[in-house]
């Protein structure tokens with residue numbers, strides 16, 4: 001039963017890539033059963049460059065935020081640190097691991113990528129919920145009111161979405177067993193789109209975090225601007241592959257109707 005599902009899944013993915021590659025706009029060249037396409041190659045190089053830049057930006061940004069937090073240690077220090085590791089480092093990697101253009105994962109097969117994807121996503125959720133717990137406890141200790149700023153309200157929405165995406169991910173993992181209720185390809189497209197939305201809300205919350213009163217007490221105004229620009233760029237570079245994959249899934253679904 002399990003083997004049948006995996007075979008079904010492999011066929012479904014092959015169909016997806018085949019239909020996407022046969023798009024009427026692509027000047028594809030058939031050779032020994034493979035389709036070579038100049039545009040695909042260029043896209044792949046751009047994709048690899050974007051994934052490399054996104055890794056670089058988020059690793060450097062996480063190191064910088066952690067440094068700012070632990071320069072002046074308190075319980076609060078764990079909030080930006082855990083949130084940045086969870087939402088930018090791990091969640092971005094979970095998104096990018098699914099892309100063939102990711103240089104770190106280029107040698108991995110689909111099964112291995114899917115496994116790493118949910119492991120990274122589970123790690124991200126653990127860091128994000130710990131970061132949330134820290135800020136709530138810290139506010140209670142200092143008798144401060146909860147959810148009074150845009151940062152905290154959007155952060156709460158993000159948390160709900162993380163829960164939602166994670167449970168949706170579990171359903172997607174077993175999508176072939178639920179195929180009598182919803183087509184697996186449709187379920188994957190929905191998971192893909194909600195995942196993109198969740199990551200965007202995370203990036204927006206992080207940027208609002210950079211504009212809380214805490215930040216300018218620890219870093220200069222120019223650091224604030226540079227961090228904002230880098231987080232936006234890192235976010236765009238991360239999402240490039242996920243948006244492309246959602247578009248391919250949509251095109252394959254549309255063409256199979």
Ligand code: HEM
Nearest residue numbers: 080083087136146147149151152155156205206209212214
């Ligand atoms: C995706 C990342 C983040 C999420 C989801 C998030 C979420 C939250 C939430 C939900 C609260 C309110 C808790 C409450 O009112 O009980 C909060 C407060 C706070 N966060 Fe974050 N945060 C993130 C990143 C950051 C970063 C990077 C910084 C600093 C650079 C930061 C600084 C603060 C500060 C100073 C507060 C207390 C003031 C306030 O409520 O606005 N956060 N955060």
